[in-house]
Each structure stands twice: as C-alpha cells, then as structure tokens.
Amino acid sequence: MPELESKVCKILAENLSVPESQVTPKARFQEDLDADSLDLVEAVLALEEEFGVTIPEEEMEGVQTVGQAVQLVASKMGVGA
C-alpha cells in the first residue's frame, strides 16, 4: 500500500504539474492542487495506463482527495485498502 500510494502520488504530481510534496493523501484536488475536471480526467487516464485498471467516470465522481484516489486504484487492483 505505501508503495502504491507513492506511485499514485508521483503520477498525480506529474499530471497535475504540482510538486510531489504537495500531493499528500489529504490534499484535495480542486482546492489544494488546482485541478479542474479536465485535469482529473487526464490524471485518471494516466493512472489507468500505469496500473492497467479501468476507472469508470461515475466512480471518480465522489473522489475529492488524493487518498480517495489511492483507495480507488487499490480496490481496482484487488489490493485491500
């Protein structure tokens, strides 16, 4: 899990063009990372690509923090969150 988390954070930092230090589990996409809906779609594409998972749009709807995104990826990979 920590390994997955750091990988997700790294990808999010790259895709949202923010320093990795800002991408913490508690960071909120919109308020803290200045990510709009297009950024999130792009970030999800990168996560899907990296982890070989599919994340349907509707499942992203409730995701507001980096930690929630990590959990979502983990559940898709069958890793207990």
Add this chain to the structure above:
Amino acid sequence: MPASTAAVRRVVVTGFGPVTPVATGIEEFWSALLAGRSGIDHITSFDASEMPVKIAGEVKDFRPDDWLTPKEIRRTDRAVHLAIAASKLAWRDAGEPSVDPARTGVMFSTGIGGLSSLLQQHVVLLEKGPDRVSPFMVPMLMPNAAAANVAMAFGFTGPNACITTACAAGSHAVGEAFRLIKYGFADVAIAGGTEATVLPLTVAGFAQMQALTKNPDPARASRPFDKHRDGFVLSEGAGALVLEDSERAAARGAGIYAEVCGYGASADAHHITAPEPEGLGAIQALQAALEEAAEPADAVGYINAHGTSTPLNDAAETRAIKKALGDHAYSTAVSSTKSMTGHMLGAAGAVEAGIAALAVARGEIPPTINYETRDEECDLDYVPNVARTADVRLALSNAFGFGGHNAVVALRRFDR
C-alpha cells in the same frame, strides 16, 4: 463610451512582440532583418530524411517555460505557447499600460491551429482506443485557443476572436483590432497571429500542392521575386502588436511606432489556392486600404509584400501593386521579409505589420534576400539583399491567403 455613437478615433501601434525563426524580441529581430539573416534551416523537430522537403523555419531557441507555467504548457499547443510569448513581449514593449480589462480586446489569428495536438491524439485513438484520448485535445486543437489563452493570461474581457484566413489571418487580426478601437468598441487591443505546424503532415500536404520550394539550400531557398523562386518555405512563429487609441497612448506618454490608418480586405472569388492572375482581389484590398487612410497611391513609401516566393504569388502581387499604385509602383520600395523568416502562415501578417510599423518608425527598410536574377514579370524595386535607410511616411503590409483572402494594412507616421 457607447460604441456606435463614439467619435472615430485614431489608432496607434505601441508595442510589438515577434517570435520568429529569425529571432525573438523586437531589437534582436530588427537587427537580424536589417543584416539580411535567414532563419531557415534543416528541420530538427522531427526526422525529415524521408520527406520531400527537409527545410523549414523553426523557432529553435524557444523555451515555453520562459513564458508559461508547467501546467499551462501541458494544457496548450505550441501555437499557444508562441502566441503567449509574443503577446507578453508586445505588452512589455508597450510599457505594460494599465487598462480597463473590459475595454481591452484580443484578436489573435492562426491559419491552422493546434494540429500537432490533434495528430498526437489521433495516434492515441488508433493505438489505444477512444478511452485514452486526452480531455485536453479539443481545447488544444481549436484555432481560437490562442485568442482565449491570451485573454486569460492578461484578464482582458473585451471583444475577442480568432479570424482564420490562412496566410492572411494575422493581417485580418490587425485590421479588425484597428477597427474595434477606431469605432470605439475597445480602447486597447492585442492583435496577433500564431502558427506552429512544421509537421510531417503539413510538409507533405503543402509539398503535394507544389507550394513548397524544392531548393535544398536552407538559407537560399526562400527567394521572393527572384526568377528562380520555386515555392515557399514553411515556418512557424508568432507576432503580436499592441494597438491603442492614439489619445490614450499620447496621454500616457507611450512610445508610438506608427498609426494604423487603413485596412483593406477582399476576396478573390476565383480559386481555392491559386491567386487571381491579374491580382484583382489584391488590387481591391490595396485600394481600400489607401481609401480608408485617405492617402493617394503616390504617398506609399514602402510595401512589406506578401512575397511568398511562389511563382504565382509574386507575379500576381507585382501586377497588383503596379495596378494599384500606377507609375509610383516603380519608385516604391517593396521587400519580402519572408526571404528571411519563411512563411509563418497565420502569423505572417501580424509579424509583417510590425515590420512595416518599424520601417515607418525607424526609417529603415529590411531587404529581400536571395534576390539574384531579375524576372520580367517582377520588375519593381525589391530592396535586393541589402537593407536601406529611407524616410517612410506611409507603409503597406500585404497578405494574401489560400482561399483568396486578401488583407492590406496601412501604417503611417503618427503626427499629433
């Protein structure tokens, strides 16, 4: 000021930002043009070894992160990167005036738009499927992205549009921005053009039209009006002008390059790519620009020609200039700076209006380089190979686009 009832105002150029294969920034650009330095070289942005044409004008020293944040860079096409750089340079050159955002417009043109972004995503679609296509593809490819992003960069909420008229697009931007201010719809405007389509597909497409030169020698390939010209050199770049109500500019003590005093626009209504052979559409645009300027033909001291270096354009343009100016055509300096910049398509008109403004402001005329052999169809004074000093009170900037779009901008020394 209610627009329609406002008094007609005079409009001046107070800033210029060129981002071109020759140079970036007004002083670097101007001294390079006067020195006759070509910006054309072998293509470096992709492997052109199998391409029918291997040369182009690329803005090689351009670093997007000098002008945009990493996030802005990711979300925009190179055409926007160049446009933002040109606009910021022009705004700085104008002294970063304080403005009413609602009274400040942006007219930013392109010939093609974010084609590179479109092509990259098309590969993604074909190789990985529709679920992998970037959500940024549409805002990156749309031709109006530069106009939108320039407005966002400065917060200008005045009239904003992108006129897409191929190789005349930059001139239409300048002309329409001029009219916005002249008739009171805005007080200040950024007018510009951008293009970033030195790509395998465009090189192939223009080559298939027989529009590109087959001359393999980069610095000598663009040779407008020369007998051995055989096509244009594809280039990228951007240019932006700051246009301003003259009274406002004078009141703030702005440096003024020239007054935009006329704009003529017309259509050939003849053929989708070939110019009307007698230059009738161009003549109409030239005459309209002079009419709006209320200047006689013999007042013209310099014409920055469209001068693409294609056999058809340069002959038709010469005929048009002779028809519009009469005998005075033979005593008018006519140069094509595309001999050095190559053809920046939708950016060309904006950059070249800036060059015409500088010719007026500084009394210097950049040359047509690579002019060696006289063509009987092209018999004007093309300022061959060497810049000259001249007292230019009135200059014209010509632009003629595929589609038969013609736009001529007139620039005059500003006398208060």
